[in-house]
Amino acid sequence: MRKSKKERQNLLKETILETPFITDEELAEKFQVSIQTIRLDRLELSIPELRERIKNVAEKKLDDEVKSLHIEEVIGEIIDLQLDESAISILEIKKEHVFSRNQIARGHHIFAQANSLAVAVIDDELALTAKANIRFTRQVKENERVVAKAKVLKKEVEKGRTLVEVNSFVGSELVFSGEFDMYRSNLIQGRDS
Amino acid sequence: MRKSKKERQNLLKETILETPFITDEELAEKFQVSIQTIRLDRLELSIPELRERIKNVAEKKLDDEVKSLHIEEVIGEIIDLQLDESAISILEIKKEHVFSRNQIARGHHIFAQANSLAVAVIDDELALTAKANIRFTRQVKENERVVAKAKVLKKEVEKGRTLVEVNSFVGSELVFSGEFDMYRSNLIQGRDS
Numbered sequence: 217m218r219k220s221k222k223e224r225q226n227l228l229k230e231t232i233l234e235t236p237f238i239t240d241e242e243l244a245e246k247f248q249v250s251i252q253t254i255r256l257d258r259l260e261l262s263i264p265e266l267r268e269r270i271k272n273v274a275e276k277k278l279d280d281e282v283k284s285l286h287i288e289e290v291i292g293e294i295i296d297l298q299l300d301e302s303a304i305s306i307l308e309i310k311k312e313h314v315f316s317r318n319q320i321a322r323g324h325h326i327f328a329q330a331n332s333l334a335v336a337v338i339d340d341e342l343a344l345t346a347k348a349n350i351r352f353t354r355q356v357k358e359n360e361r362v363v364a365k366a367k368v369l370k371k372e373v374e375k376g377r378t379l380v381e382v383n384s385f386v387g388s389e390l391v392f393s394g395e396f397d398m399y400r401s402n403l404i405q406g407r408d409s
Numbered sequence: 410m411r412k413s414k415k416e417r418q419n420l421l422k423e424t425i426l427e428t429p430f431i432t433d434e435e436l437a438e439k440f441q442v443s444i445q446t447i448r449l450d451r452l453e454l455s456i457p458e459l460r461e462r463i464k465n466v467a468e469k470k471l472d473d474e475v476k477s478l479h480i481e482e483v484i485g486e487i488i489d490l491q492l493d494e495s496a497i498s499i500l501e502i503k504k505e506h507v508f509s510r511n512q513i514a515r516g517h518h519i520f521a522q523a524n525s526l527a528v529a530v531i532d533d534e535l536a537l538t539a540k541a542n543i544r545f546t547r548q549v550k551e552n553e554r555v556v557a558k559a560k561v562l563k564k565e566v567e568k569g570r571t572l573v574e575v576n577s578f579v580g581s582e583l584v585f586s587g588e589f590d591m592y593r594s595n596l597i598q599g600r601d602s
Contacts, residue, residue: 285508291517315478323538324484324521331517345516347544355537 218248225257235388236269237306237363242387270295270306282336284343284400290336291328292364299339300378303366305329314358321356326392330382333366334396338378342401346377350394360386369395376400411441418450428581429462430499430556435580463488463499475529477536477593483529484521485557492532493571496559498522507551514549519585523575526559527589531571535594539570543587553579562588569593 219227224247231238231246240258244251258265264272270293280299282290292307307313313325327350335343356362363385370379378400384392412420417440424439425431433451437444451458457465473492475483485500500506506518520543528536549555556578563572571593577585 286510289508289515315482317479318535320537322482322525323541324517324524327520327524328517331520332515342511344513344548345545348516349542351540352538 221257224249225261228254228257229261229263232263232269235385237266237361238387239266239361280339284335284338284340285332289332291325291332292362294333294336297336299337300368300371301337302368303333303337305333305336305364307362307364309356309358309360309362311358319358321358321360321362323352326352326356326362326384327394329362329364330366330384330392330394331396333364334380334382334394334398337366337368337380338398338400340400342399343378344399345396346399347397348394350392352392354386354389354391356386356391362386362391364392373400414450417442418454421447421450422454422456425456425462430459430554431580432459432554473532477528477531477533478525482525484518484525485555487526487529490529492530493561493564494530495561496526496530498526498529498557500555500557502549502551502553502555504551512551514551514553514555516545519545519549519555519577520587522555522557523559523577523585523587524589526557527573527575527587527591530559530561530573531591531593533593535592536571537592538589539592540590541587543585545585547579547582547584549579549584555579555584557585566593 228243231243240251240254243254280297282294282297283299290305292305294303294305296304307329309321313321315322331345334345364382366380366382368378369381372378376399378398380396380398382394382396383390421436421440424436433444433447436447473490475487475490476492483498485498487496487498489497500522502514506514508515524538527538557575559573559575561571562574565571569592571591573589573591575587575589576583
């Protein structure tokens with residue numbers, strides 16, 4: 217059943233607050249209205265378009281700075297980072313990321329985004345992946361936007377290990393999840409010396 | 410204890426037969442002699458240099474042809490392929506594959522080589538990764554050559570699943586191992602229809 221305009225606009229506001237990187241197309245589908253209606257709703261509610269929302273987040277100075285690698289080595293764009301706690305990045309799936317014959321994103325790009333985020337979240341000069349347990353839960357297509365969210369689950373600095381969970385979404389759909397068991401510099405120095 | 414020349418040359422022949430992609434440097438280290446000695450041994454034994462050996466293998470028409478993706482989409486160079494059985498590829502680790510600050514290969518490139526080999530070995534038009542369990546067992550440095558070997562462990566065509574194991578080596582050292590649980594076209598068609 218269709219919702220009233222007021223109902224829809226309230227839900228819209230909530231939805232965008234919870235998942236700020238949702239597209240107008242995804243919102244239109246969610247609320248079973250046209251994209252045009254969503255645009256008008258946003259105008260009335262003074263909610264900027266997606267590109268603006270991303271820029272706003274990106275321009276807020278990140279609370280922390282990536283330590284374990286150069287920021288330009290991160291695959292995707294980091295938009296939130298709390299060292300040793302959590303991080304979020306966005307990757308736009310373009311032509312170069314998909315299999316030419318079916319436009320499905322190649323697994324290793326989705327993996328690279330998640331893995332480099334797991335490296336970036338570590339508050340140490342050196343972080344390397346030891347093991348990972350990953351799952352591709354839904355195909356990602358060209359022009360979709362993957363939002364990866366990393367969360368540090370367990371930090372054992374004295375052991376030189378940190379467990380990072382990364383879940384990646386297109387809209388509200390989970391497309392990838394992985395647990396990354398990371399070495400951090402303590403152990404590495406121990407191994408090299 | 411050093412081996413006699415005859416002993417060493419016999420072992421050298423055996424070693425190259427078993428691990429054809431071993432470098433002269435690795436052989437020199439293995440037999441505790443200079444690289445020059447290894448080169449002379451190879452000359453006397455008429456064993457071509459590594460680059461030639463790789464070319465020979467690559468030029469032998471592969472028994473099978475990649476089906477699930479375009480050959481140029483494979484990360485690394487495929488040098489052996491038996492569809493639904495096994496495959497081997499080689500990836501030279503270059504500057505663009507390593508972290509700029511420590512020249513250690515980034516995990517996602519090692520993963521991409523292994524994952525695309527797991528896709529390539531599947532004898533079906535469509536193959537996608539569902540899950541993977543991976544382990545990075547040794548750091549790989551710039552200028553090292555990674556040889557990935559894929560083996561199909563379990564093929565359940567009716568279920569649309571295939572389990573592929575990939576082990577990657579630098580010389581005789583294991584640097585990566587992974588088990589890839591692959592969807593193949595049967596299931597995909599089932600899901601899309």
